[in-house]
Each structure stands twice: as C-alpha cells, then as structure tokens.
Amino acid sequence: MPLWLREQRWQQTLSAVYLSLPLRGARATPASIFCTERYLKVSIPPFLFEAILYAPIDDTNSTAKIENGNIFFTLYKKEPAMWDSLTLENVDKEKLQYLRENAVLKAHEKAKEEREAKKVMKEEHKKYALEATMKLEEAERKRIEDLKEKERQKVTKELELWRNQQKEADKYKSTQKERELHQEIGKLKERKNEKMNKTTIPNERTSKTKHKHTKGHGSCSMFSQNLKEEQLPAPRSAATIKVNFTPRVFPTALRESRVAEEEEWLHKQAEARRTISADLSELEDLKEEEKNPDWLKDKGNKMFAMGNYLAAVNAYNLALRLNNKLPLLYLNRAACHLKLRNLHKAIEDSSKALELLTPPVPDNESARVKAYVRRGTAFCQLELYTEGLQDYEAALKIDPKNKNIEKDAEKIRHLIQGTMQGS
Amino acid sequence: MSAAPGLERPQVVSHAQQSLSYTIFDCKWVPRSARVLCLGSAARGSGVVQLYELRAARLELLREIEKPKPIKCGTFGATSLQQRYLATGDFDGNLNIWNLEAPEIPVYSVKGHKEIINSIDGVGGLGIGEGAPEIVTGSRDGTVKVWDPRQKDTPVANMEPVQGESKRDCWTVAFGNAYNQEERVVCAGYDNGDIKLFDLKTMSLRWETNIKNGVCSVEFDRKDINMNKLVATSLEGKFHVFDMRTQHPTKGFASVSEKAQKSTIWQVRHLPQNRDIFMTSGGSGSLHLWKYEYPAQRSKKDSEGAEMGVAGSVSLLQNVTLSTQPISSLDWSPDKKGLCVCGAFDQTVRVLIVTKLNKI
Numbered sequence: 088m089p090l091w092l093r094e095q096r097w098q099q100t101l102s103a104v105y106l107s108l109p110l111r112g113a114r115a116t117p118a119s120i121f122c123t124e125r126y127l128k129v130s131i132p133p134f135l136f137e138a139i140l141y142a143p144i145d146d147t148n149s150t151a152k153i154e155n156g157n158i159f160f161t162l163y164k165k166e167p168a169m170w171d172s173l174t175l176e177n178v179d180k181e182k183l184q185y186l187r188e189n190a191v192l193k194a195h196e197k198a199k200e201e202r203e204a205k206k207v208m209k210e211e212h213k214k215y216a217l218e219a220t221m222k223l224e225e226a227e228r229k230r231i232e233d234l235k236e237k238e239r240q241k242v243t244k245e246l247e248l249w250r251n252q253q254k255e256a257d258k259y260k261s262t263q264k265e266r267e268l269h270q271e272i273g274k275l276k277e278r279k280n281e282k283m284n285k286t287t288i289p290n291e292r293t294s295k296t297k298h299k300h301t302k303g304h305g306s307c308s309m310f311s312q313n314l315k316e317e318q319l320p321a322p323r324s325a326a327t328i329k330v331n332f333t334p335r336v337f338p339t340a341l342r343e344s345r346v347a348e349e350e351e352w353l354h355k356q357a358e359a360r361r362t363i364s365a366d367l368s369e370l371e372d373l374k375e376e377e378k379n380p381d382w383l384k385d386k387g388n389k390m391f392a393m394g395n396y397l398a399a400v401n402a403y404n405l406a407l408r409l410n411n412k413l414p415l416l417y418l419n420r421a422a423c424h425l426k427l428r429n430l431h432k433a434i435e436d437s438s439k440a441l442e443l444l445t446p447p448v449p450d451n452e453s454a455r456v457k458a459y460v461r462r463g464t465a466f467c468q469l470e471l472y473t474e475g476l477q478d479y480e481a482a483l484k485i486d487p488k489n490k491n492i493e494k495d496a497e498k499i500r501h502l503i504q505g506t507m508q509g510s
Numbered sequence: 511m512s513a514a515p516g517l518e519r520p521q522v523v524s525h526a527q528q529s530l531s532y533t534i535f536d537c538k539w540v541p542r543s544a545r546v547l548c549l550g551s552a553a554r555g556s557g558v559v560q561l562y563e564l565r566a567a568r569l570e571l572l573r574e575i576e577k578p579k580p581i582k583c584g585t586f587g588a589t590s591l592q593q594r595y596l597a598t599g600d601f602d603g604n605l606n607i608w609n610l611e612a613p614e615i616p617v618y619s620v621k622g623h624k625e626i627i628n629s630i631d632g633v634g635g636l637g638i639g640e641g642a643p644e645i646v647t648g649s650r651d652g653t654v655k656v657w658d659p660r661q662k663d664t665p666v667a668n669m670e671p672v673q674g675e676s677k678r679d680c681w682t683v684a685f686g687n688a689y690n691q692e693e694r695v696v697c698a699g700y701d702n703g704d705i706k707l708f709d710l711k712t713m714s715l716r717w718e719t720n721i722k723n724g725v726c727s728v729e730f731d732r733k734d735i736n737m738n739k740l741v742a743t744s745l746e747g748k749f750h751v752f753d754m755r756t757q758h759p760t761k762g763f764a765s766v767s768e769k770a771q772k773s774t775i776w777q778v779r780h781l782p783q784n785r786d787i788f789m790t791s792g793g794s795g796s797l798h799l800w801k802y803e804y805p806a807q808r809s810k811k812d813s814e815g816a817e818m819g820v821a822g823s824v825s826l827l828q829n830v831t832l833s834t835q836p837i838s839s840l841d842w843s844p845d846k847k848g849l850c851v852c853g854a855f856d857q858t859v860r861v862l863i864v865t866k867l868n869k870i
C-alpha cells in the first residue's frame with residue numbers, strides 16, 4: 088500500500104492554481120510527476136499523491152518545480168473561474184478508475200503525436216540540409232567553370248594579339264627587304280655572275296624564284312644565300328660508321344620473347360652442367376677425361392655412329408652417373424635402345440628426356456621433336472599404335488614442316504584403321 | 511584536368527581542332543607564323559601535305575598538296591628562316607625538300623633508303639645552331655643517313671649495320687650538340703631498344719645502350735648547346751632521361767626513368783622556351799607535361815676516380831586525355847610559349863595552349 092501524501096496546500100487566482108506539496112523526505116524527479124488535463128499524480132515509491140482536478144487545466148503550459156523537499160505546481164486553468172476546491176469530492180471508485188485510465192490513454196496519445204511531429208520535423212530538416220549542400224556544390228562547380236572559361240578567353244585574346252603582331256612584323260620586314268633589295272641589285276650584279284659558275288644547286292633555284300612574288304622574300308634569298316655560302320662550312324666528307332646491334336640470346340625484342348620461360352630453361356641448363364654426383368669411390372679409377380660427361384657423350388655418339396650400340400649405352404650410362412640432369416644423354420641412350428630393340432628402355436629414356444626438356448622453348452625444339460619421334464617409334468614397334476600416334480602428332484605440332492614425321496604419322500593412322508576394321 | 515586546388519598548375523586548354531580526311535603522321539609549325547603543316551597518307555595511298563592557318567580559334571585550310579607516296583615525317587630544321595623549305599621522308603624511302611610556294615618539283619630529292627623513312631631531323635637552319643645545314647633520316651632498313659642539301663645523291667654520313675648483321679628498324683633520330691661549326695651528334699633509337707649516339711666530328715660511335723623496349727622517340731633538350739639532356743621514350747609506357755654532360759668510360763650516361771602511361775609513349779617534345787619542360791604523348795590519347803629537376807650535384811666521382819653523372823628527377827605537372835587513339839605527333843610553336851599542335855590517329859589535328867608555363 089502506498090503512503091498517501093495529503094499535506095498539500097493550494098492557492099488560486101482566476102487563471103491559475105498554485106499547489107505546493109511537501110514530500111516527506113522523498114526525492115522527486117521529473118519522471119515521478121504525471122499530469123493530464125484533469126488528473127495529477129505524483130508517485131515516489133512508496134509515496135503517492137493523486138488528485139482529480141476540479142476543472143480541466145492546460146497541462147502543456149503548466150509547470151512543476153521541485154525544490155527543497157517540496158513540489159510547487161503552477162497549473163493554468165483552461166477556463167478562468169474560481170474553483171471551489173482543488174479536487175473533485177465524492178468521486179466513487181469506478182469513476183476514479185475510469186478517470187485514471189483515461190488520463191493514461193490521453194498521455195499516451197499525446198506522446199505518440201509528439202513523436203510523429205518530431206519525425207516529420209526531422210525529415211524536413213534533412214531535406215533542407217541536402218538542398219543547401221547541393222546548392223553550395225553547384226556554386227562551387229560554377230565558379231571553377233567560370234575560372235576556366237576566363238583562362239580560355241584570356242589565352243585566345245593573347246593569341247590573336249600575337250598573330251596580329253606577327254602580321255605587322257612580316258609586312259614591315261617585307262617592305263624593308265624590298266628597299267634593301269633594290270640597293271643590293273646594283274652592287275651584286277657582277278658578283279652574281281661569278282657565283283653562278285661556282286655553285287650549281289642555287290642556279291636551279293634562282294631561275295624559279297626570280298619571277299615569283301613570295302612575299303618579297305624569294306628573290307632576296309637568292310642573293311643572301313649566295314653570300315652566306317661562303318660563311319657555311321663545306322659539306323662534310325662522306326664517311327660510314329658501322330654499327331652492331333645488341334645481341335640477344337633469343338633474337339626477338341622484349342615484347343616478342345617469352346623471357347620468363349627462356350630464362351628458366353637457361354638456368355636449368357646451367358645447373359645441369361654443374362651438378363656432379365658424389366659417387367666418388369668407383370670414379371677414382373677413371374681418367375680425368377672419362378669423368379667429363381660431355382666427353383663421354385661424344386664418345387657415345389661416336390660409338391652409335393659406328394654401330395657399336397652396347398658401347399654407346401655404356402658410355403651414356405657412365406655419363407649419367409656423373410650427371411643425371413642432361414636431357415641429351417637420355418635422348419641419345421633412347422636411340423641406342425631403339426636400335427638394340429630394348430623398346431621399354433627406349434620409352435623410359437625418351438620420357439625422362441622429355442621431362443627434363445621443360446619448359447618448352449624454341450631452344451629445345453629439335454630435342455623435343457627427336458624425343459617424341461623416338462618414343463613414338465618404340466610404341467609402334469610394341470604395337471601400341473595409338474600411343475605411338477599421339478607422340479608423332481606431338482612431334483608434328485612442334486615441327487609441322489617435317490615431311491618424314493608426317494608420312495610416318497599417316498602410316499600409323501592407316502595401321503590403326505586397319506586393325507580396328509580387322510578386329 | 512585537375513580540380514580547384516590544382517588551378518595553379520599549368521592547364522592544357524584545347525584551342526582549336528580540325529577533322530581530317532586522311533591519316534596524319536606528322537604535324538609541324540611553320541616557323542615565324544601561325545601556320546600548321548600536316549603530313550600524312552590519304553586512303554588511296556597518296557601523300558598529303560596540308561597547310562592550315564590558325565585564325566580566331568579555328569584552323570583554316572590554306573593549301574593542299576598531293577604527292578605520289580604517303581609522307582611519314584617532316585622537318586623545317588635545316589632551312590633558313592627566309593626560305594622555310596620543308597624536308598620530308600616518305601613511305602618509299604625518298605627524302606625530298608620542298609619549297610611550299612612551288613611544291614610541284616622538289617628543291618632536292620634523293621631515294622635515300624630502301625624502306626620507309628621513319629624519322630627525320632634537321633639542324634643548322636632557322637637561326638638555331640651553327641654549322642652546315644644537315645638532315646638526318648632513320649629508316650626501317652636499319653640505316654641512319656645524314657644529308658647535306660648541297661650535296662646531291664650521296665649522304666655525308668651513313669650509319670649502317672655491319673655486313674651480315676641482322677638489321678633492326680630505326681624508329682627515331684635526333685640531332686644534338688651543335689654548339690659550334692664542327693661539333694655535331696646524332697642519336698638514333700631502334701626497335702630492339704638500342705640507343706646509339708654517333709659523333710659526326712670523329713665519325714664514330716660515341717655511346718650505345720639498350721633500354722629493353724623499342725625506342726619510339728628521342729630528343730635532346732636543345733640541339734644547339736653542349737649536349738645537356740636526352741629523353742628517350744619507349745613502348746610499355748616508359749621513358750628515360752639521360753644526363754649527357756658527363757660520360758663515364760664504362761657506365762655511359764646516368765639516367766632516370768619513369769613509367770608514365772600503360773601504353774606506348776609515341777613522342778617527346780621539349781618546350782623551346784624552357785628546356786627542362788617536356789611533353790610526352792601516349793598511345794592512350796593522353797598528353798603528360800613533365801618537369802625535370804637537376805640534382806644538387808650533377809657529377810660525382812666513382813670508386814676509381816672517374817667522373818660519373820648523376821641523374822635528377824622528373825615530376826608530372828599535368829596530364830590530359832584528348833582522344834581515344836594514340837597521339838602520334840606533337841610540336842611546340844617556337845614563337846609562342848605554350849602553343850602546341852598535336853595529331854592523332856583519330857584523324858584529328860588539335861591546337862592546344864598550355865597555360866601558366868611562366869610560373870614554373
């Protein structure tokens with residue numbers, strides 16, 4: 088049960104009611120006061136004060152002052168009249184309840200309306216702000232445009248001025264030259280004859296320009312040019328300078344080359360030449376030259392040429408033990424195996440060679456073609472014609488102009504078709 | 511163009527433009543006048559020379575001359591100011607010098623090269639530089655030849671590949687170092703990135719280097735002084751500025767390079783009135799205006815005590831995009847500071863004004 092506060096004191100004038108309410112030590116905040124047109128409530132738990140007012144008041148303008156443990160209400164009456172009492176007496180419970188609820192509802196509605204009004208205001212403000220900024224930006228833009236326009240016009244004017252000056256200058260010069268010309272003609276008549284003999288090119292020019300009016304310049308130039316001939320140095324004695332162009336490992340300009348891949352290939356080759364396997368124990372018996380993979384490769388090639396395929400294979404084996412990164416060794420050993428009809432070994436070696444021959448660049452084209460052809464041949468001899476054809480076609484792609492490869496590819500295709508029809 | 515804070519920077523203002531009915535390869539100002547010369551190739555395979563005059567923000571056609579072969583490049587560099595003869599190189603390798611008042615028959619003509627003359631330059635005329643007037647041409651046949659208009663038929667200097675060497679196209683040539691009667695230097699750029707500097711006084715190769723990408727354009731900042739700076743532009747948007755005052759015996763000239771545009775830089779031209787400002791034109795139709803700043807010390811000693819040059823730095827003053835097609839030719843007017851003409855492959859020639867160059 089709340090504690091009712093009943094020690095209020097009130098005074099009134101025609102238009103206002105002054106109510107003072109002592110709060111028995113309770114602390115009041117603006118939130119604890121609830122006021123509508125006919126209902127006034129102060130609720131500070133556990134204290135409670137409520138009053139059904141005698142007549143409606145203007146609750147928007149009425150004020151409440153919280154001070155020194157009292158609340159002073161200044162309530163402005165809606166109709167100026169003297170009240171008999173502050174509150175309505177003899178109000179039954181139901182009416183009281185009804186009034187209370189009404190009051191709350193009214194307050195709600197009011198709050199809602201206020202909220203809406205606020206929202207609308209906000210929207211309007213926003214719109215206004217936006218328009219204002221837009222105007223400002225427009226103004227700024229216009230200002231810049233104007234500046235640019237002014238520049239342009241100023242410059243155009245200057246240009247016109249300059250051109251007119253040029254014209255005047257030209258005219259002045261031409262009249263001057265005419266005068267000088269007449270003076271010089273007399274003097275230079277004899278010298279002209281001399282000059283005519285010496286210089287040949289000006290001769291052609293004088294006959295053309297003499298009779299033309301080229302702003303008075305043409306005929307003048309004939310004479311002054313002849314004079315100047317003496318002051319200019321003679322034409323240079325002819326000479327040739329030979330030039331060399333910057334060599335490139337790959338003869339294409341930067342924009343045409345595939346530099347990254349080519350660099351990779353070169354790097355790999357350099358690396359390959361440097362690696363030497365560490366199998367030293369058996370190699371100690373060998374002579375110095377036999378430890379050089381290139382020398383061994385050459386030896387192998389010679390053996391192959393002579394027909395001694397086993398010896399060639401041995402040489403390549405040794406070379407590979409020393410350096411297993413040289414693709415050419417695998418390639419040549421594959422050729423030997425082909426001749427020896429070790430077809431599987433041939434396929435293995437060609438595959439290894441192809442592995443080592445990545446990235447595919449123009450430099451290792453011929454090597455790759457050979458690898459594909461040898462592997463293709465091995466496949467065909469094993470009667471794996473489709474694989475063989477694949478390799479031949481790969482070789483053809485790298486080197487489309489090779490007639491032998493084309494012929495062989497055709498043959499294989501026929502063979503495949505023949506077997507398919509047969510089986 | 512840049513916004514408000516950048517209005518103190520030079521602005522490139524488009525003053526006039528003219529749509530052409532042919533492909534324009536070169537455009538040049540006629541010295542001491544407000545006239546522009548356009549050289550190009552018509553659709554039917556003949557050469558076109560058109561003379562325009564700049565009048566009140568428009569280009570008016572004064573003369574049109576047709577020639578049998580398309581014309582690639584031209585220069586006024588080797589004639590006197592009174593004569594103003596035009597030297598042209600055409601697609602057939604012919605070098606001709608024309609008197610524009612009587613253009614039917616050339617004043618000088620020679621079939622200088624076997625293939626198209628890509629680039630031409632002249633020195634000794636127009637009151638600039640000293641010494642004999644000479645013209646240099648660079649051609650796709652890999653040779654660079656220097657001609658004297660007083661000597662018929664044979665060049666006075668010929669820079670050709672050694673016998674048996676595969677040739678590279680020469681794309682650009684420029685004269686320089688013509689500060690007295692004897693000294694002269696020719697710089698040539700090739701399509702494999704070679705830049706070669708030939709000394710005509712000693713008839714020898716003075717310096718060469720390779721900048722990896724094909725060289726589209728080379729120019730000295732001034733032809734008539736002791737060679738100071740050389741700008742070389744190349745494909746893929748790079749250009750190099752070489753400091754030519756100090757040559758190191760092995761390292762050559764010091765350089766600074768800048769990557770400007772994603773496309774080829776077709777031309778570089780120095781402002782005649784200020785040799786530290788130059789404009790580059792690019793394959794994306796844009797123009798960039800640059801300023802070179804010298805370093806605190808232009809040369810220093812290296813570990814062996816030899817003098818070595820120090821390159822400065824380049825800063826971008828302004829850039830503007832005018833067209834969607836490459837701007838292949840560019841020329842500053844020698845008479846009015848900031849006035850320039852450029853021709854692009856969209857068959858338009860434009861006259862531009864660059865403002866505020868005085869304040870730099």
